[in-house]
Amino acid sequence: MKKIIPFPRLLALLIIALTLLFTPGSLPRLPSTPYEQARVFTRSIEFDYVAWGARASLDKLRQIALGASHYLSEDQQKQVVMEYIDLVSQSVHLEAQIEQIYSEPSITDPQNFSIPWRDQLSQVQSRLKKTAPLAESILQQQISLTLRDLDLSALGQPIPPVLFQVTELPKALIISPRSVIRQDAFVSLEANLPLDQITGLEEQIARQMDVSALVEDVGGIGMYPTMIIRTTNLSFLIEVAAHEWIHNFLTLRPLGWNYDTSPELRSMNETTANLSGKEISQAVLRRFYPELLPKPQPAPSGTLSAAPIESPPSEPVFDFRAEMHTTRLKADELLAAGKIEEAEAYMEERRQLFLQNGYRIRKLNQAYFAFHGAYADVPGGAAGEDPVGPAVVALREKSPSLAAFLRRIAWITSLDDLQQAVSAPD
Known part of the structure; x- marks a missing residue:
């Protein structure tokens, strides 16, 4: 080597x-x-x-x-x-x-x-x-x-x-307006804050600033x-x-320089990092740890004329991403209509649904969606109908390599430029 x-x-x-x-x-x-x-x-x-x-x-x-x-x-x-x-x-x-x-x-x-x-x-x-x-x-x-x-x-x-x-890792305090889902502030807090102090801080900021506040864990800091x-x-x-x-x-290029310029550019940065991180991880595993890669599934046996084996009906599986997507769309609709209290009550009702299905979401509010919605490399989920994620994915799909994709998107500084890059002829 x-x-x-x-x-x-x-x-x-x-x-x-x-x-x-x-x-x-x-x-x-x-x-x-x-x-x-x-x-x-x-x-x-x-x-x-x-x-x-x-x-x-x-x-x-x-x-x-x-x-x-x-x-x-x-x-x-x-x-x-x-x-x-x-x-x-x-x-x-x-x-x-x-x-x-x-x-x-x-x-x-x-x-x-x-x-x-x-x-x-x-x-x-x-x-x-x-x-x-x-x-x-x-x-x-x-x-x-x-x-x-x-x-x-x-x-x-x-x-x-x-x-x-x-x-x-430090914890992240996310601030969003109540009237619209948008990350207005991100403050890094000490790693080991007790839960009672976290909830007290969220309530104090929400009350005195009239905003949506959430303290969340993060997976990495750049x-x-x-x-x-x-x-x-x-x-x-x-x-x-x-x-x-x-x-x-x-960060050494325009897209990173402008990370905090707009929600669209933050989502563009995070979605690019998500897509690329997964692709690089798979490449590292292929080269150094191939035994950890998912095993290919064997082809089904039998002839084409064989009758299918019927299985007993099972209960529908709770689809977290689909349900979260539905929640985001409805919350956006209510907020756009100026129904802030109704939107917040709806999000709490949906949080209870997630809890009943095994997903421990401590607080589901505007700040939650402002934070999690920026990671839009997979359709649906907390991003709702944000056009940034699909456009980033489309640009990667039309790029001949990961390097070509990164060198192209690193110089894009607006959603319009991204959409033009996607629609441009190869």
Whole structure:
């Protein structure tokens, strides 16, 4: 396997520059904006990106200086990554067991009762702390090699270099007007806020600003190095890392520069990152972890003249995306008619329906749709009738490669330009 040649000094300078460039919230905002109004309530609990970025950059510089992943064979690299995923799985399982012990009323002394599980968790986390940096370095290298294969590199290196760290992620406070579904503010909060504080914050902001507010979890943050959620799913981990790298790639180009200019451009950015992240993840798996790809289904046996086997009727399956799509369309219709309270009552009624069908949605409101509706790479769902997602998908489908798609869309800065690119002759 060909190796990407590291350039420690160049990368050190590049990491520092990109960390400063991609750190969120570095630009001053006018006090009159919804963002600044929301920060009146959040300043003391906001996530410290500068401190996190400094620590993560130092960690990555140490990893680059050691270059340990370059001394391992491809098989050894795979073993390290799979060991890391197994350790994460063990950690998640033990944490769930401990939480269950503390929530069980019949256990009068959970502190002592849980000692064996807590000791085991401590051992697993100690091994995980040692394994994670090397596993991250290997995955960074594998994603980089795949990006080179996809013609998304310069002189053998993707720009910016792929750097990520699995970490506890900040929570996102989303602000939308009540009269229309639109993200007006996004504020990053500390990772471990208790639920009662979260709900209290949402209610206070909603009441005093007369807006729709929601605090949500996120899967990744596109600062530099990028922040990635802990997961036991290797395919998803790679997908999120690639998604956030796409944001860094676009930030160096007009589409990324204009991320916050309009809801359409934010949706264009997120849908592009979603599509590309999934495609890159599948390419990494094909090259390095083919055994994790879905197995092809065998062709059905029998002759064409054979009579079909009738199966007993089953209850209809609850289609989350279709139901969420229906909810968004109706909410948009009510809001457009000025029926704000009716729309909010309807969304709460629909939330109860989702809960009854196993989907734990804590709050379904305008802010929920403003946040989730920007990820429109799959038809239906929270995006409703937003034309951006289908247009981005159409442009990818008519592009000869992922690289051609990204180089085209990276320079598009309006929905009109996107639709013209889709309708233009090949």
